[in-house]
Amino acid sequence: MQKGSIAVIGAGKWGQALHFALSQKQKCYITSRTKKDIENFVDLKTAMDCEYLIIAIPAQEIRSWLKENFIFKGQKILVASKGIEATTGEFLNEIYANFIPSENVGFISGPSFAAEVIKGLPCALVINSTSKKLYESFQPFFPNFIKTYYSVDVIGAEIAGAYKNVLAIASGICEGLQLGKNAQASLIARGLVEMQRFGKYFGAKKSSFLGLSGAGDLFLTANSTMSRNFRVGLGLSQSKKLCVILEELGEVAEGVKTADAIDKLSKKYKIYTPIANEVKLILDGKNPKDSLKDLLKN
Numbered sequence: 001m002q003k004g005s006i007a008v009i010g011a012g013k014w015g016q017a018l019h020f021a022l023s024q025k026q027k028c029y030i031t032s033r034t035k036k037d038i039e040n041f042v043d044l045k046t047a048m049d050c051e052y053l054i055i056a057i058p059a060q061e062i063r064s065w066l067k068e069n070f071i072f073k074g075q076k077i078l079v080a081s082k083g084i085e086a087t088t089g090e091f092l093n094e095i096y097a098n099f100i101p102s103e104n105v106g107f108i109s110g111p112s113f114a115a116e117v118i119k120g121l122p123c124a125l126v127i128n129s130t131s132k133k134l135y136e137s138f139q140p141f142f143p144n145f146i147k148t149y150y151s152v153d154v155i156g157a158e159i160a161g162a163y164k165n166v167l168a169i170a171s172g173i174c175e176g177l178q179l180g181k182n183a184q185a186s187l188i189a190r191g192l193v194e195m196q197r198f199g200k201y202f203g204a205k206k207s208s209f210l211g212l213s214g215a216g217d218l219f220l221t222a223n224s225t226m227s228r229n230f231r232v233g234l235g236l237s238q239s240k241k242l243c244v245i246l247e248e249l250g251e252v253a254e255g256v257k258t259a260d261a262i263d264k265l266s267k268k269y270k271i272y273t274p275i276a277n278e279v280k281l282i283l284d285g286k287n288p289k290d291s292l293k294d295l296l297k298n
C-alpha cells in the first residue's frame, strides 16, 4: 500500500468534484470504469493501492462493486454515496461491514452539490464514523473551502442523506404541481419529522436530523433544480414516465431506489412514513394529485 496516498473511486459528478477538492492540497488520484481525461487518472489497481480511498459510486451498485473489486489491505475509506440498498433494505454501513472493519470506514454527509464544490464554493460536510481517529486522518486532506465536522452517528447521517433524496422528489412534485410555497414548506417540515421518526427506530440521534446531514441537506436538495431528485419530482408532476425522466437525467437519482427501500423497511417495522410511502406509490404510477389528497386527509 502506498502510505499517505489518496484516491477517489468513481468519476461521476460527485467523484470528480471530490477529486478537485482533494487535489488542492496534495496529489489525489481518480479512477473509474471508463478512462477519463482527468488529471492523475489511474487504473483501479493503482487506486486500490492507496492508503486513503473515497468511494463515490451509486449506493445500489456498492455491494456488487465491493464483491468484484475490493481487497482490504488496511485502507481507510470514506463513503461518498447516499442511499439505502433497495433489494435488501440494508444500510451502506452494513454492506461495507462485510468487507472493511468499521473503524476504517467513514460516511460523508451534508449539503453538497457537486456543481458548486467543483467551483471551489464554500460548503460544510460531516464525516461520520465510529472512529474519530479516522476523521482526524482524513480531515487534513480537505481544502480550506470545505469545513468538516465529525459525528459518531453513522446511521443518522446515512438515513438523513438517503431520506432527503426521497423528500426532494416529493418537493419537486409539489413544485411541478404549482401547489405553492405554503404546501412545499409544510411538506419539507413534515418530511424532516418523518425522517427523524424513521431514523429513531434504527438508533439515530435526533441532533443529526437538525444539523448539516438532515435539515441542511434536505433544505438544499428539496429547494433546487440543481438536485437530480428534485428534477425527478418535476418530471413526475408532468406525468412523464420514470424511465424517460431518468434517461433525460443521465445521472443517478438515488431517491428512486431509496424510496423503495424505505417503503419496505417502514412496512416491515411498522414505522409511520406517509410521505415516503406516497413517493413510492407515485414512482409506481399513482397520480400525484391522488397522493396529495391522501396526504391531506386527517
Ligand SMILES: NC(=O)c1ccc[n+]([C@@H]2O[C@H](COP(=O)([O-])OP(=O)(O)OC[C@H]3O[C@@H](n4cnc5c(N)ncnc54)[C@H](O)[C@@H]3O)[C@@H](O)[C@H]2O)c1
Residues within 6 Å of the ligand: 010, 011, 012, 013, 014, 015, 032, 033, 056, 057, 058, 059, 061, 065, 080, 081, 082, 083, 112, 113, 114, 115, 250, 251, 252, 254
Ligand atoms: N452529484 C452530487 O451533487 C452529489 C453530492 C453528494 C453525494 N452524491 C452521491 O454520490 C453518489 C454518486 O453520485 P454522482 O452524482 O457522482 O452520480 P453520477 O450519475 O454523476 O455518476 C455515477 C458514477 O458511478 C459510475 N458507476 C455506476 N455504476 C457503477 C458500477 N457498478 N461500478 C463502478 N462505477 C459505477 C458511473 O459510471 C458514473 O461515473 C450518489 O450516491 C450520490 O447520491 C452526489
Ligand SMILES: O=P(O)(O)OC[C@H](O)CO
Residues within 6 Å of the ligand: 082, 110, 111, 112, 113, 114, 165, 168, 217, 220, 221, 226, 227, 228, 229, 230, 252, 253, 254
Ligand atoms: O442531486 P441530488 O439530489 O442527488 O443531491 C446531491 C447531493 O446529495 C446534495 O447534497
